[in-house]
Amino acid sequence: MEDYKKxxxxxxxxxxxxxxxxxxxxxxxxxxxxxxxxNGDALEIAGDxxxxxxxxxxAYITFAGEISVMLLGSVTGEYHGH
Amino acid sequence: MCxxxxxxxxxxxxxxxxxxxxxxxxxxxxxxxxxxxxxxxDAQIDRILAAHKxxxxxxxxxxxxxxxxxxxxxxxxxxxxxxxxxxxVSETLEIIAGSLGAILDYSAVSxxxxxxxGTILFKCHLEIAVNAAFMESVKRAMLDALKLVHDAxxxxxxxxxxxxxxxxxxxxxxxxRSFFNVPMLVDGALVGMVNVAxxxxxxxxxxxxxxxxxxxxxxxxxxxxxxxxxxxxxNKVNAMLASISEGxxxxxxxxxxxxxxxxxxxxxxxxxxxxxxxxLDVIQALYGKFDFRGFADQVLQSNKMEIFPELxxxxxxxxxxxxxxxxxxxxxxxxxxxxxxxxxxxxxDKMKSEFISITSHQLRTPLSSMKWFxxxxxxxxxxxxxxxxxSVVLDIYNSNERIxxxxxxxxxxxxxxxxxxVLEPTPTNLADFIKSMLPEVNQxxxxxxxxxxxxxxxxxxxxxxxxxxxxxxxxxxxTNASKYTPEGGKIKLRLALDAKNILIxxxxxxxxxxxxxxxxxxxxxxxxxxxxxxxxxxxxLYIVKEIIEASGGIIWFESMEGKGTTFSxxxxxxxxxxxxxx
Numbered sequence: 051m052e053d054y055k056k057x058x059x060x061x062x063x064x065x066x067x068x069x070x071x072x073x074x075x076x077x078x079x080x081x082x083x084x085x086x087x088x089n090g091d092a093l094e095i096a097g098d099x100x101x102x103x104x105x106x107x108x109a110y111i112t113f114a115g116e117i118s119v120m121l122l123g124s125v126t127g128e129y130h131g132h
Numbered sequence: 133m134c135x136x137x138x139x140x141x142x143x144x145x146x147x148x149x150x151x152x153x154x155x156x157x158x159x160x161x162x163x164x165x166x167x168x169x170x171x172x173x174d175a176q177i178d179r180i181l182a183a184h185k186x187x188x189x190x191x192x193x194x195x196x197x198x199x200x201x202x203x204x205x206x207x208x209x210x211x212x213x214x215x216x217x218x219x220x221v222s223e224t225l226e227i228i229a230g231s232l233g234a235i236l237d238y239s240a241v242s243x244x245x246x247x248x249x250g251t252i253l254f255k256c257h258l259e260i261a262v263n264a265a266f267m268e269s270v271k272r273a274m275l276d277a278l279k280l281v282h283d284a285x286x287x288x289x290x291x292x293x294x295x296x297x298x299x300x301x302x303x304x305x306x307x308x309r310s311f312f313n314v315p316m317l318v319d320g321a322l323v324g325m326v327n328v329a330x331x332x333x334x335x336x337x338x339x340x341x342x343x344x345x346x347x348x349x350x351x352x353x354x355x356x357x358x359x360x361x362x363x364x365x366x367n368k369v370n371a372m373l374a375s376i377s378e379g380x381x382x383x384x385x386x387x388x389x390x391x392x393x394x395x396x397x398x399x400x401x402x403x404x405x406x407x408x409x410x411x412l413d414v415i416q417a418l419y420g421k422f423d424f425r426g427f428a429d430q431v432l433q434s435n436k437m438e439i440f441p442e443l444x445x446x447x448x449x450x451x452x453x454x455x456x457x458x459x460x461x462x463x464x465x466x467x468x469x470x471x472x473x474x475x476x477x478x479x480x481d482k483m484k485s486e487f488i489s490i491t492s493h494q495l496r497t498p499l500s501s502m503k504w505f506x507x508x509x510x511x512x513x514x515x516x517x518x519x520x521x522x523s524v525v526l527d528i529y530n531s532n533e534r535i536x537x538x539x540x541x542x543x544x545x546x547x548x549x550x551x552x553x554v555l556e557p558t559p560t561n562l563a564d565f566i567k568s569m570l571p572e573v574n575q576x577x578x579x580x581x582x583x584x585x586x587x588x589x590x591x592x593x594x595x596x597x598x599x600x601x602x603x604x605x606x607x608x609x610x611t612n613a614s615k616y617t618p619e620g621g622k623i624k625l626r627l628a629l630d631a632k633n634i635l636i637x638x639x640x641x642x643x644x645x646x647x648x649x650x651x652x653x654x655x656x657x658x659x660x661x662x663x664x665x666x667x668x669x670x671x672x673l674y675i676v677k678e679i680i681e682a683s684g685g686i687i688w689f690e691s692m693e694g695k696g697t698t699f700s701x702x703x704x705x706x707x708x709x710x711x712x713x714x
Contacts, residue, residue, distance in 0.1 A: 068277040069341070070312035076338045113342065115349050117315045117322070120281060 054099035055092040058106055061125045062090035065110055068117060077113050081105045200235065200343050204350070207231050211351050219355040219362070221245050221323045222253060225316065228326055228347055229257060236340055239308075239331045240267065240297075244274050245324040252278070252291045261301035262331065269308040270329050277313050281322045306331035312341045314348045318355045379450075379471035382457065383428055387411045390466060399445060399471050421445065422452065428467045431456055435464060442474070449475045481549075489546035492539045499536050506532055534667060541671040544604075545656065548678050555682055557596035557708040562634055563588045563627055569603050576614040577623060588627040592634060596707030597683055605676040609638040609699050612673070615666050617642030617696070632705055633685070639698035645691040653689065662693065676701075683708040 065074035071090075078086055083102045085094035095102045110118035210231075211224050225243035232241050242256040254274070256267055271293070279285055311329035315322055326348060328336065369391075373380055379396035383389055392402075392409045400417035402409055411425070418424045422443050431438050431454045440452040450471045457466040506529040508514050510522070517525065547553045570586065577584040606625075613623045617640040628635040643662050645653055652658045654677045657670040676699075680687045684704045691697035 064280060067280050068313060068315060070273070070310075070336075072310055072334060072336060073312045073338060073341045113338070114315075114345060116317045116320065116352075117281070120322075124283075 051095065051099050054103055055095060057125060058084070058092040058095070058099075058103055059090055061103075061106060061110070061122065062086065062092070064121045064125060065114075065118065066090050068121060069114060073113075074110075077109050078106055080109060203231070203235050204343070204347055207347050208350055208354070212354060215355060215358060219318075219358040221316065221318065221355065224351050224355060225324050225326055226255070228344070228351065229255070232328065232344070233259070235343055236328060237330070237335065238328045239306075240270055240327075240329045242270050242274065242327045242329070243324060244278065244327075246278070246282075246322065250290060252286055254291055254293045256293070256295040258295060258298040258300070260331070261298045261304045262306065263302050263304050264300050266304075266306070266308050266329075266331070267295060267300065270311065270327055273308075273311055273329075274313060274325050274327050277315065277325060278322070281315065309333040310335040312336050312344075314341070314344045316348050317352045319359060323352075377473070380468065381414060381471075382466055382468040383411060384457075384466035387425070387428075389414065391468070396471060399448075399450065401446065418443075418445075424469075427452070427454055428469075430454075431467045432464060442478075443471075448473055449478050485546050485549045488542045489550070492542045492546060495535070495539050496543070499532060499539060502532050503529075503536060538669045541669045541675065544675050545671055548675070553601075555598045555601060555708060557598050557683075559594045559707075560597050560599050560602075561592065561594050562597070562602075562636075562703070563592050565599050565603070566606065566625070566627070569607070573607055573610045573614070576611060580614055580617070580619045580621075582614060582617060582620065583622045585622070585624045586626075587624065589629055592627065592629060593705060595634060595703060595705055597703055598708060601679045602683065602703070605679040605701070606636065606638070608672045608676050613638050613640040613642065613697075613699075615668070616640070616663055633702035634705065635700060635702055637698055637700045639696065641696040644693035644695050644697055645689070646693050650689075650691065654687075 062074060062078050065077070068074075069077075075086065075088070075090065078084065078090075081102060083096040083098075083105065084092055085096075087093055092102075107118070107122050110122070207228060211227055214220075214223055214227060222245045225245060229241045229243050232238065239260050239262060240256055240258050242254065244255075245253040247253055252275075254271055256270060258267070271291075275286060275291075308329045309331055310333055311327055314326045314328075316324045316326070326344065328341075328344070330336070370393075373391065373393035376393065377395060379399040380391060380393045381389060381396050382391035389409050389411055392414075397403075397409070400414060402413050402417055415424050422440065427438065427440060435456050437453060437455045440454070443450045443452055451474045453470045453472070455468050455470075456464045457468050459465045506525060509517070509525045510529050544553075566588075567586070574584065576582075610623070610625065617623060622641050624637075624639045626635075626637040626639070628637070645660050646662060649658075649660050653660070654673050655670075656674045658674075659668055659670040677687050680701045680703075684707070685702040687699065687701040689697060689699045
C-alpha cells in the first residue's frame with residue numbers, strides 16, 4: 051500500500067510541475083478513492099491501490115495525453131519492481 | 133350557486149368557487165386557505181424559476197461549448213494555413229499564445245521553444261503591468277517543467293528572453309498566484325510549452341486548461357504529420373538527386389546552400405560527408421574559375437536561365453546552367469545550378485571539327501580543279517558541245533559550285549572553332565561599304581523578281597570592324613532573305629544609329645521560322661522544316677552569329693511563319709576589339 055501511495059504521490063507531483071499545481075491536483079482529485087494533500091501526497095487510498103494508480107494514470111492521460119504517458123513512464127521506471 | 137354550512141361557517145359556491153363566507157370560524161378557515169393557496173403559488177413560481185435557471189445554464193454552457201469549438205477550429209485552420217509548407221513550432225505557439233485572449237483571462241501568456249542548437253526561446257506577452265519577479269516566476273515554472281521532462285538542466289545563457297505587451301513595472305507588487313503549462317510534443321518529443329499565468333489565485337480550472345490542451349495537442353499532431361510528409365518528400369528528392377549524373381546545387385534565402393547532391397560535392401571536391409555545405413565552400417572550390425556568387429546574382433537580377441558554356445574543373449569540362457527557382461506565387465526563392473559534364477561532347481566535337489577540316493581541305497583542291505575545267509567547258513574554251521552536252525556540263529558546274537560553297541562553310545566553321553580566323557578591325561564607313569558590296573547579292577533579288585530596299589541614315593560614324601567578316605555575315609543574311617522569300621517578295625536592309633551601336637536589320641516577307649524551331653535557329657547544321665526544298669548547309673546562321681558576337685555585337689530575330697522574318701544585329705560604335713580571334 052505504501053509503495054502505491056509513493057508512486058501515486060510521485061506521479062501527481064511530477065504532473066504538478068509540468069502542468070501546474072492547480073490543474074494537476076484538480077484532475078487527480080476526481081478519483082474518489084484518493085485523499086490528497088495540497089502538495090500532491092496521497093494520504094489515503096480507499097480500496098484496491100492498484101486500481102487507484104490506474105485511475106490516476108488514466109485521468110492524466112485523458113487530460114494531457116502523450117506528456118502524461120512520458121511522465122508515467124518515468125515514475126513507473128523509478129518504482130520498477132514494486 | 134349553493135350554500136354549505138361547516139362549523140358555523142357558511143360557504144357559498146358559485147360556478148367558479150366560493151364567493152361568500154360568513155362567520156368568525158369561516159374567516160379563520162378562509163385565511164388559512166388563502167395562505168395555503170399562496171404557498172402553492174410560490175412553490176410553483178420557484179419551480180418555474182428553477183427551470184428557467186437550468187435552461188439558461190444549459191444554454192450558457194452550450195454557447196460556451198460552441199464558442200470553444202469555433203475557437204478550436206479557427207485556430208487549427210490558422211495553424212494549418214501557416215505551417216503547411218514549413219512546420220515551425222515557434223510560429224505555431226505564437227499563433228496559439230496570440231489567440232488565447234478570446235477564451236481566457238490572464239496576466240501573462242508565454243511560450244518556450246526548444247531550438248535545434250540547444251538554446252531556448254522564451255517569449256512572454258504581458259497583458260497587465262507586472263514586475264520582473266512575476267516574469268521570472270513564469271520562466272522558472274516553465275523551465276522546471278522542461279527540466280523534469282528532459283531530465284536535464286539549462287544554462288541561463290542558453291535562454292533567449294523577449295517580452296511584449298505591457299511594460300515591466302517594479303511598482304506592481306502582485307506575484308504569480310496561479311498558472312498552468314501546456315507542453316507541445318512533436319513526433320513524441322517535447323518541443324515547446326505554453327504557459328498561462330495570473331495574479332489571481334485559483335484563476336484556472338480543468339475546463340479552461342482543457343481547451344488549450346486540445347488545441348496544442350492538435351497542433352502537435354498536425355506538425356508531426358507535416359514533418360513526416362516533408363521528410364518523406366525530402367528523402368525521395370535526395371534519392372533522386374543522388375542518382376543523377378549532373379552536379380546540382382541550390383542556394384536559397386540568405387545565400388544558404390539548400391541542396392547539394394553527391395555529384396556536386398565530387399565535382400567541387402568538397403569533402404564534407406555529413407557536415408553542412410556552406411556557400412563559402414562552393415565559392416572557395418570555384419575560386420578563380422567561376423564567379424559563383426556573381427552568376428547567382430546575375431540570374432536573380434535577370435530572373436531567367438543563364439548558361440556558363442564551359443568550366444574546366446579537375447581536367448573535366450562542365451557546362452553550368454543556372455535557373456531561378458520560384459514558389460507558388462511566382463516569387464523567386466533561389467537559384468539552382470546544374471553542372472553537366474561536357475568533356476566527351478567536346479572531344480567528339482573536336483574530332484568532328486578536325487575531320488571536317490581535313491576533309492574540306494582535301495576536297496577543296498580537286499573541287500577547284502573541277503571548277504576551272506568546267507568553266508573552260510561551259511565557256512567553250514575546249515571546243516563546241518552539243519546543246520544537250522552543254523546543258524549536262526552546266527548542271528555539273530552548278531553542282532560543283534554548291535559543293536564548293538558547302539566546303540567553304542565547313543572550313544569557316546572549322547577555322548572559327550579552332551581559333552584560326554583573326555578579326556582585323558579597320559575604321560569603316562558601314563553605309564558606303566555595304567553599298568559597294570550590294571551588287572554581289574543584288575543578282576539574287578533580280579533573279580527572283582524581288583523588291584530590294586536599302587534604308588540608311590544620312591550620316592553614320594566610321595566604326596572599326598572587320599569589313600570582310602561583316603560582309604560575310606550580312607551577305608549570308610541577305611542571301612537567306614532572298615532564298616526563303618517567294619518570287620516577287622520584298623527584302624529590306626535598314627541601318628540605324630543609337631547611342632552605343634549601329635543597328636543593322638534585314639527583313640523579308642518570306643516563309644518565316646516555325647515557332648517550335650526558333651530556339652534552334654543558330655545551331656550548326658540546323659535547317660527549319662519549312663526550308664527543306666531550298667538548298668543550304670545549315671551552317672550560315674551559325675557562322676553569322678559567331679562573327680557578330682566576335683565583333684562585339686549581338687544578333688536576334690523576330691519571325692512569324694508565313695509572314696516573314698527580321699534578323700537584327702548591332703555593331704558597337706566603340707568598334708570591335710582588335711586581334712580578337714573568332
